[in-house]
Amino acid sequence: MPPIKVKMLDSENGKGAAKAARKPRPRAQTRIQREKQDVILEAALDVFSREGFRGATIDQIAEAAGMSKPNLLYYFPRKEEIYKRLMTSMLDVWLTPLRELDSVGDPVPEIRSYIRRKLEMSRDFPRQSRLFANEMLQGAPRILDVLEGDLKQLVDEKAGVLEGWMQQGKIVRTDPYHLIFSIWATTQHYADFDVQVRAVLGKDRGGEGRFEDAARFLENLFMRGVFPHKD
Amino acid sequence: MPPIKVKMLDSENGKGAAKAARKPRPRAQTRIQREKQDVILEAALDVFSREGFRGATIDQIAEAAGMSKPNLLYYFPRKEEIYKRLMTSMLDVWLTPLRELDSVGDPVPEIRSYIRRKLEMSRDFPRQSRLFANEMLQGAPRILDVLEGDLKQLVDEKAGVLEGWMQQGKIVRTDPYHLIFSIWATTQHYADFDVQVRAVLGKDRGGEGRFEDAARFLENLFMRGVFPHKD
DNA sequence: CAGAAATTTGACCAGTTGGAAAAAACGTTA
DNA sequence: TAACGTTTTTTCCAACTGGTCAAATTTCTG
Known part of the structure; x- marks a missing residue:
């Protein structure tokens, strides 16, 4: 009866969808x-x-x-439909920055702008970040297959890109997976732990400028940490 | 009636605690x-x-x-009592590593071992970390006062220590608050996002060794990123 | 061991929750 | 405007929720 058909990342239940309507015309969305x-x-x-x-x-x-x-x-x-819809659409947006990490580009600006974009997402879409974090904390019961499938595949690919750069001596030789994790962690922190960040920074420094400060700091941390330095 | 008295980080309600028992002997815990x-x-x-x-x-x-x-x-x-007890005892343990950051010690081993200890806590007490993360995601409604009080105070103090080291040229000049945030973020990530980490690393690399790898990576990241380098 | 105190259980309750059903209201178009 | 499909509201329900209470049971202490 419900006219809405939701594309979902289902994995188990294949029963609720039956019950063919008498008039099988789905009739496009109003x-x-x-x-x-x-x-x-x-x-x-x-x-x-x-x-x-x-x-x-x-x-x-x-x-x-x-x-x-x-x-x-x-x-x-049902409640779950809403949640699933949010999850899938969020995951898609969420991984865009990583997808854009380009093996052809120059490592320094590539990684730098990846960090920047991830931080911008924390600033502009903190709720999506928290939604994702919430699912993680629960053990990702509803998206585990995505993590082990699409996500792993994407990360594997990008880890390969990073490793290529390492072999060319363009970035420091280190674990590409943990490098990616650390970028995720540091940037998402500003969305997921926003209350804490603001509480600790206090009224004076906890304003919007905190993202600027964070960007500067992270750039510094990763650049000096990840790239070969000759000074 | 209930013989248990719980020390709590209350802030508002001061009514439920009344109702003096007829026999005011608290009588020590069984x-x-x-x-x-x-x-x-x-x-x-x-x-x-x-x-x-x-x-x-x-x-x-x-x-x-x-x-x-x-x-x-x-x-x-009541449910909340349990939660509060968990929260306070967890917060206390959770901040121990930071408390131990010693201004007298040498910056390199101090910071290095702070990172290591935080990572060990993620490995050994992941549920505490997730409990805390959960509270953060909700906007820390029950511990906001602690964050703005004790926590801020502690971080202010340790940021001061870091700044001292910076002025002595012992570590790179950078934002001490965001440095602390980044250590929190990267280490806690291995507890809070454990599912994701394991899913992405896959069966072969997702075993217990992942903490070793993470430790190695983080040490590298922060040392090379935070300390002056002369090679 | 008796009695008191501490602990555990079972029955219960009022409020909330996810959701179903049907009827009412609304909008569109022939 | 009548008929039909869409949208909204009203009413309802069974399961679950946090929590109470008195009675039954167990444990401790003199």
Whole structure:
């Protein structure tokens, strides 16, 4: 009955999707459908990223989206659908910076701008970062297959790129996987642990400028640490 | 009625604690009380670190602790008590490595061993790390005062130590706060994002050796990045 | 061992939760 | 405007939630 078909990263259940409608015309999405779905996803991002999957309630999401619970359930027949949709779309965006790491480019600006872009994502999409972190903390029960599949593959490839640069002597010889981890960790920290960062920096230094400072610091850390130095 | 008095980092509610017992003898803790409380806290750490405060249920904790819900509630009359106890004791342990950073020592081994100890904590107490991370993701509603108080104070002090070293030219001149953040981020990553790390490293490299590799990598990153280099 | 204190259990409760069903309201288009 | 598909609201429910309470059981102490 629900007119929304969601592409999901399902792995186990293949039963709920049956129940063929009498009029099998899916009939393309309405304008309202698209709009409301966006509103819901936006609200859900807020709630899920704070409370995690179990901690979030449909009521909270519905209220944040400015609609009644049954109305919300009309668009996403179950809580998990919302979460999955958020997850997949987030993962896609989230990995774009790494995908753009180009073996053809020069290592220094390539790595530098990768770090910068990742930091910008923490600044501009902190909730997505937290959503992801929340899933990780829970042991990634819903996206483990993605991690072991697409993500591993992408990282393997980029680790290869880094290793190539190392062999050419363009960057210091080190573990490419842990290098990637450290970039993830340091940049995402500013989204996931934002409260702590701001609390420690205090009112004066905890403003928007903290991202500038972080960028400067990280660039320094990685450049001096990762690249051969001759001074 | 409940014989357990918990030291908590309360900030607002000062009402529930009243209700003076008729026999005001607190009567010291029983052996059973100590044992069971430990069992409960252990179980609660498991559940809270995975599900967060809201996501965790007393039933889950009780089952993990091998006792009935009312029995558990006999020792900790409310869910929040358990959480607070975990939080305070965890925070204390968690900051020990930073407290030990000694201004008198030599910067290189001091910072190096700080990183090592933090990484060891991620390896040996990953659930504590995740518990903390979970609280951060939620905006630290229950420990914000600690962050802005004790934690900030400690970090301010240690940032001062780092700055001293910088002025002596013993370490590279950089932002001491973000340096501390980056050590936190990179080391805690191996606890909080453990699933991801293992998924990406794969079966062959994802074993226990990953902490060795991480230690080697991080040492390299920070030493070469933070300290003046003359080769 | 008796009695008291400590511990455990079972039954229970009110509020919340995810979700179903159906009817009502709305919008569109022939 | 009538008919039909879409959207929204109302009502409802069973399972789960945090927590209470009194009774039953176990453990300790004199």
